[in-house]
Amino acid sequence: MSYTTQMDAARKGIITKEMTIVAEKEKMDVNVLMKKIAEGKVVIPANKNHHSLDPEGVGEGLRTKINVNLGISKDCPNFDSELEKVRMALDMKAEAIMDLSSFGKTEEFRKELIGMSPAMIGTVPIYDAVGFYDKELSDITEKEFLDVVEKHGRDGVDFVTIHAGINKETAAVFKRNKRLTNIVSRGGSLIYAWMELNNKENPFFEYYDELLEICAKYDITISLGDACRPGSINDATDASQIKELMILGELTLRAWEKNVQVMIEGPGHMPLNEIVANMIIEKKLCHGAPFYVLGPLVTDVAPGYDHITSAIGGAIAASYGADFLCYVTPAEHLRLPTIEDMREGIIASKIAAHAADIAKNIPGAISWDYEMSKARQQLNWERMFELAIDPEKARRYRKESSPEHEDSCTMCGKMCSMRNMNKVMEGKNINILREDD
Known part of the structure; x- marks a missing residue:
């Protein structure tokens, strides 16, 4: 019996080699794991073309995983320096690396990263689009956006952040409800700008079915990005954030119909007293899909120490339902992180994840x-x-x-x-x- 994705296999009662590996790591019965994957409560991001992958599961009942962001930027285009960061992240046992490269040899870097990495690899394809096509943002076509996702899939990317929830409905709510820090998601702001400049619907929302076909083809897990995540505690849990989350819940069901695995991305900056409610709302609106959070950063006044503000929020978030923590370094809001910034960010995130696992009574x-x-x-x-x-x-x-x-x-x-x-x-x-x- 054949299958297209890990979710498709689980729904057919097929135990894949990836499920066996993850079940052993998590000390979980593989049939229990398979059921959670079939229901969408656990994902195993495992692109069919990522041959060096040592698979990990993300979701309900599993250890809280951490992600490390890195990549080449225009101001810091040092290819070898970013590869050194990759090696450190792998040595420190990060379960995921997101390549956020936005300038220069993005394809070469991505392919080398995927070839050497047992950790799952994520990308934000819209970052790559401008450089790949050598076009201004407004001139990129809907098909070209989708073609970049396809390219990342062929290369072996395990999960992609797609900001499909910032559609015309969400944009209208954003315009009616003023925010202090507007849209701070880089990918979300690019999509919003494209929509405004072209007076068109979000191409990832309008052509979502085509996007899902690409994801199913390579078994890319779609990480539904939070374009409207709060960029300050002032904007937390506001109309724009909640409206987008409702759309993401609808998009989750559509993805599951195509056997595409889904994660949901979340805040952002948020006061301590709002974190628990946000975890409950996300799990409810998005039907138990795994939750991937940046922080949350619990105060805005600690530049240079945001790995600490993030770890505080991350520990609380994960203990109440978040499944995946994106690390934050001391350099957040200030610069591209150095090797030492990375180390501090990874350690802070690992502490938060482990503290949450104790609270969640994760085996071991x-x-x-x-x-x-x-x-x-x-x-x-x-x-x-x-x-x-x-x-x-x-x-x-x-x-x-x-x-x-x-x-x-x-x-x-x-x-x-x-x-x-x-x-x-x-x-x-x-x-x-x-x-x-």
Whole structure:
């Protein structure tokens, strides 16, 4: 029995090799996983042409995954530098990489990235369109937009962000309901500008059926982009955001009719107290499809520290239903991130994802923390480093400030509670002011 996509296989009762791998990673019965894929609650982004892929699942009951954004820009077109970032992201076990290249050798970079990456690869095809055709935005035709998606599919891209929800209806709501920061999604703003300049419907909405045919052909997971995501906490949960989310819910059902896997993209900037409601609304309006969030960033006043504002929001969002976190670096809003910015962003996002997995009772999540606590109780520093989310930094901090006594650290010395409690529990004396007996 043949199948076109992972969803098509699941609906036919076929267990694919990708399902088997994901089920083993997630400690989930493969038949349970298959049912979730058939229902659209889990996706396995796995383009048929991505031969180096080590598949991952995204969605209900699975570990929270993280994505790393990188790519070549006009101001920073260093091909080799971006490949170095790719290698770091892979070394740090990011489950996904989005190539957001918008200038120069985009095709060459994308093909090399896909060829070397076991992580799933995503793109935003509209970023590539201007450079690919060497045309101004307004001169690109509807067919040309779709042809770029097809090209990315042939190259092996596993998921594509498509801003199909910013149609004429959504645009009208946006115009009637003024926002502080307007449309901050880069892809969303490009689509909106194209619509306004040409006085036409969004081509990805108007030709959505043709888009789905391309996605089904290569088993590209469509990541329905949030053009109207809030770019400030002032704009969170407003009419434009909710209107677009309603459209995305309708587009989700249309995709599922064609056996195309779907993720939904979400906010953005958002106050802490609105995050839980947004997770509930998204899951309700979009029929349980996996939710992919940027942040949410819980305050607007921390440039240089937005990996922290994002991790706070991401942990809350994922613990209440978000399935996939897009990392944010300290360079957000300021510049293209450096290697070190990337490292900090990945670590912050991994912390948020793991904290959420504990809250969601994902199998095996809390056992990691148990092992760390046991190593701390035993003052087993080497084991602590092995278990650390960032072993390199933990080792460096320990080395940079060496204690007098190896069973302590320079914060507490011989007053270390772990050290002293271990001695007392073993019936030993505690010598704080003099050498041990």
